[in-house]
Amino acid sequence: MNDETLVEWREWGPAPFEEARAADRPVLLTLTAPWCHWCDRMDEEAYANPSVAANVHDDFLPVRVDIDRHPRVRERYQMGGFPSTVFLTPGGDIITGATYMSTESLRQVLDRVRETWDERGEAAGRVPRALQDPDPPRGELDGEVEGHMLEQVRDAFDEEYGGWGVDAKFPLPSAVGFALKRDRDRATRTLDAVYTHLYDTYGGGFYRYATERDWGDPHREKLLDENAAVLRAFANAYLYTGEEAYRDPALGTRDYLTTTLWTGDAFAGSQAGGDYYTLEPAERESADPPRVDGTVFADRNGLAIDALLRLHAYTDDEAAGRYAERALDHVRETLVDGGEVAHYDGGATGLLSDGARLLGALATAAQVLDPSYVDDARAVADRTIERRLEDGTFADGPADGPGLLSRPLRPLETTVELADALVDLSLLTGRAEYRTVAREALSAFAGARHRMGVEVAAYATAASRIVRPPLVIEVADDPGSDLHRAAWRVADHEKVVVPNADGEAGTARVLVDGERSAPAETPEELGRRVGEFS
Template sequence: MPEGCRACLIAFLLPPVPFGGPKPFPGGDAEYCRMSDASDDRTRVEWREWGSDAFADARERGVPLLVSVVATWSESCRAMAQRTYAEPRIAANINDDFVPVRVNAARRPRVRERYNMGGFPSTVFVTPDGEHIAGATFLEPDGFRQVLQRVRETWDDAGADAGSVPRALSGGEPPAAPLSGDIEGLVAGQLADQYDSEHAGWGSSEKFPLPETVSFALKRDRDRALRTLDAIRRHLVGDDGGCFRFAHGRDWSDPQTERTLSVNAGMLAAFAHAYLTTGDDEYRGAATGVLDYLTETLWTGAAFGAGETPDGGVDDAAYADGNALAADALLSLAAYTGDDRATRYAERTLDYIADELLVDDTVRHYAGAAAPVGLLADRARVTGALTTAGQVLDPAYLEPARAVADRAIADLQDDTGAFVDGPETGAGLLDEPLRPIDDTAAMADALVDLSYLTGEARYRDAARDAIAAFAGAAERMGVQVAGYATAAARLSTRPLVIRVADDPGSELHRAALRMADHEKVVAVGVDGDPGTAWLDTADGDTDAVATPSALAALVADTAQ
């Protein structure tokens, strides 16, 4: 059975899977992978590009569209192209009775989120208005023939009325509630409830690395976090230091051997945070191993590629969100260890983003005229990377961070307080608002940093509104939304904030960055007595100190 099929249940003529919540595959979900072509050489289907022309053609012909959402790393995508779409009779039936559209999941993330059936390939039949008729993931030829027949019959009977809009896109507002400290506690409780005490990690079937969950757990359930990191090191990290996307077995066996930039950037940060927390060189070594993989395998010469296929092919497409996530992780390692290589590659990645992807205070998804502009995921991750750079490298990075954040708030934060995933324009259901909790949380977390670094409460207010928009669902949240819980915690309880009246890279600045709390905020180059540092607390500023040891003692005393 090809990769992905074990979780592939046909959703034919059933309500579409929920959209806008945690991704079906938390560790990667193909956001950083690219199809090199719009078709496969062995495929006789006359694939069209996603866009208004394809939908207009379907409307004119009076037929549905077949939308195939694919990822380059997916063996199932290749298998379906080679076995199912290459079958001449199937291809002829598709070309005659449908308008076939193939979509690169990484290049068009807003399409992916609206038409993802829980895995790749996602095989979705839609009306000329973009509404769902039926959907599945991988299908063998015999099963696909049956689906084609049933969709044709349904279309002949009901026409456009056969379609439906997913609940998350049907105009309903997110489950808002007042923000409180309960969110952190509720999700922290799930760290124990969903934990696999026998094999480590969370879940009872496939095991994903879940780097944001590990990072959240390091402060709230350290033992389980470290046991999970140890399992990941043993089972999912290859000889070259790179981390596989997930394991099919509950015991971390049978790893799926593609690697994505998102997973590896997340794991670099998680291993670095574990080193900061424990001082254990094993975790520093694991972080350095991921650094080796990123710089020796995924580095294109200008930025990081999207990932690597199981057979070793590297996808050199450089996406904004993935590269920003990588830069952020590299800066964490550099801050905790002084690793020059991590610093150098972080700076080069940020230069690439600034030179190629920042456009009029917003972000282009990848370099090219056809790239989507203004996606929430890109803006959130770029804002986060720039605010981290403002703490680790130079406060000058805060100016572009503010510009991107201001434009994102103006463009994407709606009346509910949540952020929509991008401009509400485009073919299919792209003109319908989608409010993704994970990307909203990433933006909120960056805004918390920006508020303390700039002294502007409006950023914290925007973050609070965004997190409160989903707070009514807190009791139903699992460990996969730990990023949301992290942002909620930092809004409900003031994080550790250290202000340093000294130059970036000074001994006192380095000491501040190495205080053992990866959720802290470090403002460097601020006004004050030169060569001093102090804590900015809810009760006001503490007395200033002038040495790393005095700063460590001050942090310890304040934490008691």
């Protein structure tokens, strides 16, 4: 929190809501993040204004939330960007809200909300539609979703500037991942634009997004999860093309993660944005870099570990593998207990995003480093299913807490991440029940498949791996052997590699939809076997 704010913020919890009810006041909730430049601006301007602060203290109960530490609060209350300034009833319902506001704008809104509260009280609040009826639109899981998404990839593509959409441009790594296998030209053209406009060529890593259609005016925050997802997209592009233009940004991002964001044990959550990134290299040398939030988050580390392990598998890059393994072991030792995952050291446990993303990392580690990681993967999967699965859908966390936390939220994106990891785990263990759970969870959203856009392309990827089982390469050899390395270099980033599989030692077999190939003894022969099944 910026020291210049004059508002005496309460921490999120039941107490401020109880105090607001007793005092008959609405709650002023601000959602901020340690990487958020505009959050700092609002602290330095509006919340540092003495009359605004006095107004807040007289008429509201001010509560401040770090969205990285409280993702369930973020998902229920964010207003489309950060900071989010949200006015609530003492019961936690939303009266109104906005993102960044100037001093004068905030002053006017404070007056209007107070008048509304005096006139209507609790009746002024509303519950967002997604929380009124949390049951997703169920349907049959079939091949139509893949075809629909392919149309979306084509129709929404910006042929002039690359990427998808005609307003702000986001990297959309899940759309890139879907397209790499099905529309490679648009995928690589998007990555070319992302690298040109969002990559920090001096410090490494990618900025969050650009506010203009032509990728201009970027927001320069660097988040671990977003960098991990983009790193994975570039690594996958290198797998398909073999071009250094995609390998080098992945390696540069690896350097950023393993230096600037390396805590000594695992990966830090984020680095703030700001004007520092507009300085020339010589000027940067003498300037203080933006702050790094050193919190080790389970979900963000899961994404980074997965991405680095894939980069290692595709390129033999030892640093990527070594740092990924160190981070994974640290997260297992400090944040996992009997399959229960803590969001961060001392944070909430049982969040769906932590279970899903760490499960993905463990499943990838079992394929790249050591099959024994399957044991921890099963423990995380079983615990996540036990705690979060209800009527075939997954909730983002326990249905308790102040405000709207008592209402369940069924997040599509996180469900997709979990389902994808469960498919991997099913193929690694031979346990069909994991795939069954994944199918049921994805089917819960299938009724909306024709309304889905490219921003949820990962749903189509995961659904296709259920409808048409992915390529599996069973390697009867140790991780790191020539055959194992060759299996990872097969140009299909949706495949599963099973090391130390049953079979004649020193051979590999291709498995597609229940049909196995003859054994291959050399990388060249394995390539021919894959070609026979494609």
